[in-house]
Amino acid sequence: MAINLEFASKIAAVVNLFKHEFPDARSDLKPWTNDPQTRELIDPDSIDIGFHFPGISKSWRSRSILIQIRFYQDPVQDLRRAIGVEVAGFNHLGEQWRLSTVENWNFVGANHPSEEVGKKLKNVCRQILELFNKPTG
Numbered sequence: 040m041a042i043n044l045e046f047a048s049k050i051a052a053v054v055n056l057f058k059h060e061f062p063d064a065r066s067d068l069k070p071w072t073n074d075p076q077t078r079e080l081i082d083p084d085s086i087d088i089g090f091h092f093p094g095i096s097k098s099w100r101s102r103s104i105l106i107q108i109r110f111y112q113d114p115v116q117d118l119r120r121a122i123g124v125e126v127a128g129f130n131h132l133g134e135q136w137r138l139s140t141v142e143n144w145n146f147v148g149a150n151h152p153s154e155e156v157g158k159k160l161k162n163v164c165r166q167i168l169e170l171f172n173k174p175t176g
Contacts, residue, residue, distance in 0.1 A: 049170055050086060053108070056166050057090055060159045064090040064104070084110045101128030101135045101152070108167060109141075121171035124164040128152060140164050 054066045067089035090104040107125040112118075123141035127134050128148075136148030144161060146152070152160065 052170055053088060053167055056163050060163055064092055066090055101130045103129045108171065121168050124167050126160060126164065140168065
């Protein structure tokens, strides 16, 4: 999705936003396995970024985070907009929780992150949406 310098800069800004809130996170700009089954599942209208933490954090209740920024290309206005952010937390047992900005911004799953981490994560999601939907020019 890094189709031009501006878009690539925004992807880098997302990594910096996340690392500003969670400095011990290590980013992964290619979080998917490169096999045919996985490639079928990848949404071409999204940016997927993984973040990994050393060990398992009690406040995160996960070791890895996947952020998926979803886009919509408006054919009438010829404008690409971020329509939502999906975030999921994983550990060695699989997905532990999920957050979607598309509906009610609530965490679902077996083990939610702490309230403090949840607030920071929702703030990062707001900033991501603002970043990609800010008018250019």
